[in-house]
Amino acid sequence: MSDTTCPVCQNTLSRGIRSWHFVCSGCSYEMASLKPSINQIEAHQPLDEIARESGLRAIRNSNFKKLLSKISALTQTKNKLLDVGCAHGWFLELAQKQFDVLGIEPDQAIFDQASKLGLPIRLGYFPDVLNSTEKFDVIVFNDVIEHIPDIQSAVKACHHHLSPNGLLVLNLPNSSGTFYRLSKIFTYLNFSGFFDRMWQVGMPSPHVHYFNQQNLGSLLNNQGFKIRGSGRLDTLSFTGLYTRLAYAQKKSNPLVTIPLYFAICLAIPVLKILPADITYTIAQR
Numbered sequence: 697m698s699d700t701t702c703p704v705c706q707n708t709l710s711r712g713i714r715s716w717h718f719v720c721s722g723c724s725y726e727m728a729s730l731k732p733s734i735n736q737i738e739a740h741q742p743l744d745e746i747a748r749e750s751g752l753r754a755i756r757n758s759n760f761k762k763l764l765s766k767i768s769a770l771t772q773t774k775n776k777l778l779d780v781g782c783a784h785g786w787f788l789e790l791a792q793k794q795f796d797v798l799g800i801e802p803d804q805a806i807f808d809q810a811s812k813l814g815l816p817i818r819l820g821y822f823p824d825v826l827n828s829t830e831k832f833d834v835i836v837f838n839d840v841i842e843h844i845p846d847i848q849s850a851v852k853a854c855h856h857h858l859s860p861n862g863l864l865v866l867n868l869p870n871s872s873g874t875f876y877r878l879s880k881i882f883t884y885l886n887f888s889g890f891f892d893r894m895w896q897v898g899m900p901s902p903h904v905h906y907f908n909q910q911n912l913g914s915l916l917n918n919q920g921f922k923i924r925g926s927g928r929l930d931t932l933s934f935t936g937l938y939t940r941l942a943y944a945q946k947k948s949n950p951l952v953t954i955p956l957y958f959a960i961c962l963a964i965p966v967l968k969i970l971p972a973d974i975t976y977t978i979a980q981r
Contacts, residue, residue, distance in 0.1 A: 697787065700718070700819050702720035702722065702723065702725050702727075703721065703725070703848050703905075703915060703919045704725050704911045704918070705720065705722045705723045705725075705845055705911075705914070706721075706722045706916045707720050707723070709720040709727060710899070712726065713880060713883050713884065713888075713891070714725060714883070714888065714891065716728050716729045716730055716897075716952070717895075718777060720911075721975070722862070723826070723911040723912060723914065723920065724871065724908060724910075725905070725906070725907060725911045726871055726905070726906040726907075727904060727905055727906075728895050728902065728903060728904050728905075729904075730895065730897060730903070730904060731861075731901040731902075732901045732902065733900050733901075734786070734802055734803050734900050734901055734936070735802070735803060735804050735876050735900075739770075741958055753786060755866075755930060755931075756786055756787075756838075757790065758930060759867065759929040759930060759974070760787045760790050760791075760838070761790060762788075762875040762929065763836070763838075763865060763867060763929075763976055764790060764791060764794065764888035765837065766925060766976070766978060767834060767836075767863060767865060767978070768794060770863060770924055770925070770978065770980075771833055771863055773794040773795060774794070774796060775795055775796065775832075775834060776795065776796045776798070776831070776832045776833050776834070776859075777791055777795035777796065777797050777798070777832060777833065777834040777835075778797075778798050778799075778800070778832040778834070778835045778836065778837065778857070779791065779797065779798070779799045779838070780799075780800050780816075780822045780836065780837050780841075780842070781800065781801060781814075781822070781837065781838070781839075781840030782795065782799030782800060782801050782803060782810065782817055782867060782931065783803075783806055783810065783838075784806065784809060784810050784902070785799060785810040785813050785815045785817065786817060787813045787836065787838050788816075788817070789813065789815065790897065791836075792815070795833075795834065797815070797816060797916060798816050798817075799815060799816065799817040799818070800817070800818050800820065800821070800822050800825055800826075801817055801819060802819070802821045803820075803900065803901075803935045804819065804822060805945060807819045807951070813933065822849075822850065822853065823853040823856075823857060827856055827858060828856075830857060831857060831858065831859045831860065831862075832857055832858060832862060832863070833858070833859050833862050833863070833910070834856050834862065834863045835857065835858060835862070835863070835865070835979060836867070837854060837864075837866050837867065837868070837927065838866070838867045839867060839869075840868075841866050841868055841905070842868045842904065842905045842906065842907070843868060843901045843902070843903060843904060843917045844901045844904070844905075845904050847905055847915070848915075848919070851916065851921075852919060855919055855920055855921070855981055858981040860981065861980055861981060862878065862980070862981045863924070863978055863979070863980055863981075864916070864921060864978070864979045864980075864981070865977075865978050865979075866912070866977045866979075867974065867975075867976045867977075868907065868912075868974070868976075869894070869903065869973060869974060870907070870909065870971070870972055870973055870974060870975040871906040871907060871908045872905075872908040872909075872971050873931070873950075873971050873972055873973030873974070873975075874970040874971050874972075874973060875894070875931065876894055876973055877971075878890070878905070879891040879893075879894045879939075899948070909926050909977060910978055913926075913977065916977070918980045920981070921977060921979035921980060921981060922980045923977065923979050923980075924976040924979060924980045925976075925977075926976060926977045926978065927975065927976055928942065928972035928975055929974040929976055929977075930968075931967065931972070931973045932973070934981065938966050950964050961975055
């Protein structure tokens, strides 16, 4: 696939609402030409990993427990599970109670931190750090697949490394989500910061894809997978919300952060019935 071809329907992509943003008129897939800077020291300097962990861990663990429940209903426990881009090892910590787990993490700094937990993690990129004969019953990407430039090759590698009837689990942002749609509206009004944040512009590993559940399903079907389940995951929770807002706004005035915090708290129940910004898809080999 070329940089201007849709990986789902092979249409030529059109320029979107930012210079680095592209869209497919056929299936609504979206792409960014943003480049990752993993393992470049200067890319990590703006990041406060302690603050990020404090703000994100509660919502991530809640979603991970939901995913593990869905996975367990479709496969046997104690099967081999691979977590690609395992980051701090939060999903592995939960999954190891039910599965024989292995994680892969390409970022040296995060790998060093996660290794202190004593979890089985390999440093490097998927699928390069795997032996060609290694097979897994479950392969999971939690907020990872949307960061991988050559997504077609990644999905093909998943098909190769899965056992017969093995499961591929993708947890990722949804282009039909409420916040994502709002970020587009703000960009049209010349306030592009929200949209840039959704794509993680300036981060070591920015988003390079945005799917909805329909075009993601088509991509997986094209690669020989059958969809077994899909659904929504929570974007926000009360626990850790203020820390997350303060981190996202960095040096913003608390007089802005505090009202925003209470406004979002009031909105959380409503968000649960609006289109989800994070979804999961489970596909079978």
